[in-house]
Amino acid sequence: MTRRLPDRVLAAAGARFDVTLRDETKPLTQRELRAALTEFDAVLPTLGDRFDAALFAEVGKPRCGILANFGVGYNHIDAVAAKAAGVAVTNTPGAVTDATADVALTLILMTARRAGEAERILRAGKWEGWGPVQMLGTHVTGKRVGIVGMGRIGKAIARRCHYGFGMDVVFANRSTVDDPGLPARQVPLAEAMAADFVVVAVPGSPATHHLINAAAFAAMKSEGIFVNISRGDVVDEAALIAALRAGQIKGAGLDVYEFEPKVPTELVAMENVTLLPHIGTAALEVREAMGLMAVDNLVAHLEGRPLPNAV
Structure with a gap:
């Protein structure tokens, strides 16, 4: 998990996965991006974590099987390059x-x-004080x-x-x-x-x-x-x-x-x-819903089921 998410989301993920939490607000560095694809079975990234075509070409055959994006927008992920590398991509529509x-x-x-x-x-x-043309x-x-x-x-x-x-x-x-x-x-x-x-x-x-x-x-x-x-x-x-x-x-x-x-x-x-500092979805219940949706996508991948929100 590339950012800290609400406690309910962390608990839901921890119940099914061995979770490594990156407790920072900045996007993944190039080194961290390579590690995400090569050292983990699944990654829950978000805005700014740039999984582009060059990264997938550099990594070759990644260990990671899914990028369960936290957010409806996924323009920071090259979904075509991910698919070619065998990596599924999901998002969290509706909740936002x-x-x-x-x-x-x-x-x-x-x-x-x-x-x-x-x-x-x-x-x-x-x-x-109040004035008619103020x-x-x-x-x-x-x-x-x-x-x-x-x-x-x-x-x-x-x-x-x-x-x-x-x-x-x-x-x-x-x-x-x-x-x-x-x-x-x-x-x-x-x-x-x-x-x-x-x-x-x-x-x-x-x-x-x-x-x-x-x-x-x-x-x-x-x-x-x-x-x-x-x-x-x-x-x-x-x-x-x-x-x-x-x-x-x-x-x-x-x-x-x-x-x-x-x-x-x-x-x-x-x-x-x-x-405003990108607060479009910044309400606790909304961020919880987004995170739980991302976890649902991860669990579906783990269990070999169709992904609820594949992109």
């Missing part, structure tokens, strides 16, 4: 949906209503939201926006979505980007790398607010910074970053940007 959608709404509201900036003013002792933000209710990626999480965000805030929903998706589950229109990416609020909810993969680039930001309106809760490298971070600097868009709310944990100093300095 509502928590991630909740954080998307948190970012929409915080950025629109300038909540981070307002709290900084108050904590610094600079608040001089800290004016953007009204959310009744606006249009454009969702990029209408999978489980995208649909959960759409439900919250439409039924909770009366928002008109448009969405862009690579494949046709016959039933979005609520009143919503599928549109080209440029039209989705032109909404009042844009939320990116696509999986990270080579196909979505820098999907949101300078051309995509050019399609946004000057009052538009951009939110990303997917994967950092889906967004060209330099293009986002340029759009914010130029006033091309009004603000942004981010939970993920292209080179995390590194966050560009340009973004940190901007008051119209809400920055």
Whole structure:
């Protein structure tokens, strides 16, 4: 296990396996990655543990038979190279949906209503009392939201926006979505980007790398607010910074970053940007559910059963 997980998860894994727990927060080093594939029968990795094609080529025939990823996103694992090396890959879909959608709404509201900036003013002792034109933000209710990626999480965000805030929903998706589950229109990416609020909810993969680039930001309106809760490298971070600097868009709310944990100093300095440290699934019951799902995948592999969440 490459990170400390909640106690319930550690207990469940310990009941079936001889567990080696790596109690650190940083991703595996190259040496640790090689050891993971050559010294263990199974590995429970997570975001940042980069099992790429070069690593599998270097190792050759690994001892490890499964990478039971903790998280729904697995763009840090080359699943094709893993399969060729005889290593199964699983993930934890479903468990993360509502928590991630909740954080998307948190970012929409915080950025629109300038909540981070307002709290900084108050904590610094600079608040001089209520005033009619103080800290004016953007009204959310009744606006249009454009969702990029209408999978489980995208649909959960759409439900919250439409039924909770009366928002008109448009969405862009690579494949046709016959039933979005609520009143919503599928549109080209440029039209989705032109909404009042844009939320990116696509999986990270080579196909979505820098999907949101300078051309995509050019399609946004000057009052538009951009939110990303997917994967950092889906967004060209330099293009986002340029759009914010130029006033091309009004603000942004981010939970993920292209080179995390590194966050560009340009973004940190901007008051119209809400920055969260990748907390999309950071609720105890959610992290427990994710971990137990990963353990279920490990046990199924151990027992020779079909993997519940193979990718």
